[in-house]
Amino acid sequence: MLNIAFIAHDRKKEEIVNFVIAYEHVFHGHKLYSTGTTGLRIMEQTQLDIHRFMSGPLGGDQQIGALVAKNEMDLIIFLRDPLMAQPHEPDIIALLRLCDVQGIPVATNIATAEILVKALDRGDFMWRELVHKYKPGVEE
Numbered sequence: 001m002l003n004i005a006f007i008a009h010d011r012k013k014e015e016i017v018n019f020v021i022a023y024e025h026v027f028h029g030h031k032l033y034s035t036g037t038t039g040l041r042i043m044e045q046t047q048l049d050i051h052r053f054m055s056g057p058l059g060g061d062q063q064i065g066a067l068v069a070k071n072e073m074d075l076i077i078f079l080r081d082p083l084m085a086q087p088h089e090p091d092i093i094a095l096l097r098l099c100d101v102q103g104i105p106v107a108t109n110i111a112t113a114e115i116l117v118k119a120l121d122r123g124d125f126m127w128r129e130l131v132h133k134y135k136p137g138v139e140e
């Protein structure tokens with residue numbers, strides 16, 4: 001079981017909902033997280049149970065970042081809006097930076113998300129199970 005987070009900016013919400021519907025079967029069985037509104041929208045349209053953090057502008061990106069800092073997040077699908085400034089841009093940059101610090105797979109557009117989810121389905125993420133196994137205190 002891997003820890004997966006969904007995040008989408010407002011103009012990308014419909015895109016992430018449709019994406020998660022399309023790959024719902026792949027996400028079943030994993031522990032799912034999201035920022036507040038993104039998770040609500042996904043749960044309204046799927047059977048998935050998602051642990052929702054705060055809304056992004058109120059600190060949700062940072063809450064997910066805290067798990068990333070501990071290397072406890074295995075995959076992040078973060079559909080960013082590249083055409084609109086966000087009030088919490090520093091939080092977004094911080095989250096992506098921490099993904100690079102820990103080497104955590106993160107998709108910021110739908111094309112990359114699709115490739116990563118197909119890899120997840122194929123079992124290509126099993127190396128993350130080893131990260132959990134050899135890091136004491138990390139939740140399975």
Ligand SMILES: O=C(CO)COP(=O)(O)O
Nearest residue numbers: 035036037038055056057
């Ligand atoms: O702003 C966000 C990510 O930076 C997303 O937050 P919401 O899912 O609460 O809209």
